[in-house]
Amino acid sequence: MSGQNQTPEKGKTEKNRTEKLMKRNTAYKKRQNLYQKIAFSLMRLAVVVTMAVLIIIIGDIILKGYPAISIGFLTQMPTNQMTEGGILPAIVGTIQLVILSLLVAVPLGIITAVYLAEYAADGKVKRIIEQAVNNLAGTPSVVFGLFGMALFVMYLGLPLSLLTASLTMGLLIMPVIIRTAQEALIAVPKEYREASAALGVTKWETIRRVILPSAFSGMITGIIISTGRAAGETAPILFTGAVFFYPRLPDSVFSPFMALSYHLFVMATESINIELTREIQYGTALVLLAIVFSMNLIAVGIRRHYKKKSFSSH
Amino acid sequence: MNATKSENAFSFADTLNGENEFDSDEDDFESENEIEFENEIEFENETEFENENSGEPAPSFSTGKVKKKIIEVKDLDLWYGNNHALKNISIGIPKNKVFAFIGPSGCGKSTFLRTMNRMNDMISNCRIEGEIYIDNENIYAKETDVNDLRKRVGMVFQKANPFPMSIYDNVAYGPRIHGVSKKKIPGIVEESLKGAALWKEVKDRLKDSAFSLSGGQQQRLCIARTLAVKPEIILFDEPCSALDPISTRKIEELITKLKKEYTIIIVTHNMQQAARISDYTAFFLSGELVETGKTVHIFENPQDERTEGYITGRFG
Incomplete structure (x- = not known):
């Protein structure tokens, strides 16, 4: 640029240096770009693999289960030693099980979460409770099944029934509900609490009117996860009330019941003719998937509706 | 690598803020002329103190002399754990005036403000000794109901913190919870929104x-x-520090008008703001109350050289 006053040599070296710098710079940039490309490709690959597995599983179930689906399949009792007929009692049983176990776990879980997030003082006791909840969330479901049987059936003398299974399933899903609800409560900005306190509002009213509504959509997430688990888990109901064959709709919470997950398990492992009932098995799996999916949809709908209500016209 | 990253994030946030401010500028411009008009209707009573401005002695540590002190603080000490954050503070706050607390960051002015509606109760390792009387009632006495106190002593925070509700519900929140009859709520909401221009x-x-x-x-x-919970005193904790100049001016005008009905204490970093809107000023430094008096006196003729140093910008 300012070459005229300088000797040509000096200008040359300067030019060389700039060129060198630029070269080094482009090499560096190229390398960085390459790294970035590799990283992104790996991420894409991971997503593709995950999605592929999911699509294959769901596609397989839909393709093989679809032929089994008919009005009769959805509305009739199983007949001919379960090799024919419908799966109505299992559908109804699963829905009842999910609703009842949510009725057990959601109130208890949310109250526990409110206590942990809002009232419990930081310290040893709180840490122990939180760690216990974490451990419970990771406990295998079959342990919950055995515990449910030991506590509700053998100790408390409840019958093998929908109620007992729901209580057991409720215990299984409660830790997840507690954790997600607690996280949602902690995520509510401190400013809301301060603002409310500064208006002379008691802590409880603040929790009821501001904190819980703000945390609501986060809590729903935990409930969504729990819904799927409650519908799908088999081990907790295995010992506590689900039965192999009960071709009636449960008339009370004290009667035994059929559930899709257990039905599927039995049909695929212990039925009289496993090969013959393959189609029914896939049909059952498809119905189970559909139920879980639509329950999630309902929950997402609730969440969206609620968010809109509190953050309208953003 | 990390440094660049955070710098980027920072500048991005800055850009965002800039945009927001710009937005609010526009909004506020439109409604500029409305404030004056409204306040004429709103506040008419209690002019008696206005004329006494010049005759009234500056608030001093001696409590007996001056009447109409709505808040009396006596020998207040406050600790956060082992940190002695407020040291032996005594001050009187006159009724229906704007009282400004100034001082460098960390001098305890916000902490002191928060002792007056006991917001410090929410901090677990905070310990307080001494007394604060509001209308001759010790607010740190055992029988004081902290929620009643906070109804009487309202607070506006540094960052605007509306609830995630509608505008109406935000204002109606307090009265509803305090059991005001449903019929009266729309009136209170309107009145309060008018009061806040x-x-x-x-x-x-x-x-x-x-x-x-x-x-x-x-x-x-x-x-x-x-305003909707009808306080007597309103504490402002740096209410304009996150606002653009035009919004700031609006809040300042509002505060000046509100003092006809309310006693106002404002913490501010902005000395011009203190000079513009306050009748009295207290200067805090490292947890001590260095000097207090009429704002004109503090700014024009400070008695303590530390006050002078701060006001003239030698430190802080």
Whole structure:
């Protein structure tokens, strides 16, 4: 640029240096770009693999289960030693099980979460409770099944029934509900609490009117996860009330019941003719998937509706 | 690598802020002329103190001399754990005046403000000794109901903190919980929004989310929310520090008008602001109350050289 006053040599070296710098710079940039490309490709690959597995599983179930689906399949009792007929009692049983176990776990879980997030003082006791909840969330479901049987059936003398299974399933899903609800409560900005306190509002009213509504959509997430688990888990109901064959709709919470997950398990492992009932098995799996999916949809709908209500016209 | 990253994030946030401010500028401009008009209707009573401005002695540590002190603080000490954050503070706050607390960051002025509605109760390792009397009642006495106290002593925070509800529900929140009859609530909401010079701007969109308002409007909404529980005293904790100059001016005008009905204490970093809107000023430094008096005296003729140093910008 300012070459005229300088000797040509000096200008040359300067030019060389700039060129060198630029070269080094482009090499560096190229390398960085390459790294970035590799990283992104790996991420894409991971997503593709995950999605592929999911699509294959769901596609397989839909393709093989679809032929089994008919009005009769959805509305009739199983007949001919379960090799024919419908799966109505299992559908109804699963829905009842999910609703009842949510009725057990959601109130208890949310109250526990409110206590942990809002009232419990930081310290040893709180840490122990939180760690216990974490451990419970990771406990295998079959342990919950055995515990449910030991506590509700053998100790408390409840019958093998929908109620007992729901209580057991409720215990299984409660830790997840507690954790997600607690996280949602902690995520509510401190400013809301301060603002409310500064208006002379008691802590409880603040929790009821501001904190819980703000945390609501986060809590729903935990409930969504729990819904799927409650519908799908088999081990907790295995010992506590689900039965192999009960071709009636449960008339009370004290009667035994059929559930899709257990039905599927039995049909695929212990039925009289496993090969013959393959189609029914896939049909059952498809119905189970559909139920879980639509329950999630309902929950997402609730969440969206609620968010809109509190953050309208953003 | 990390440094660059955070710098980027920072500048990005700055850009965002800039945009927001710009937005709120526009909003506020439109409604500029409305404030004056509204306040004429709103406040008419209690002019008796106005004329006494010059004759009234500056608040001093001796409590007996001056009447109409709504707040009396006696020998207040406060600790956060082992940190002695407020040291032997005594001060009197006169009624229906604007009292400004100034001082460098960390000098304890906000902490002191928060002792007056016991917001410090929410901090677990905070310990207080001494007495604060509001209308001759010790607010740290055992029988004092902290929620009743906070109804009487409202607070507006540094960052506008409306609830995630509609504009209407934000203002109605306090009265509803305090059991005001349903019929009276719409009136209170309107009155409070008018009091906070916000009514004209929001009267057609009361059902909209509070977050749809600009920053300055949100802060005035918070003031309206405070007015709705009918306090006697309002504490302002740096209410304009996150606002653009035009929104700031609006809040300042509002504060000047509110003092006819309320006693106002404001913590501010902005000395011009203190000089503009306050009748009395107290200067804090490292947890001590260095000097207090009429704002004119503090700014024109400070008695303590530390006050002078701070005001003339030698430190802080």
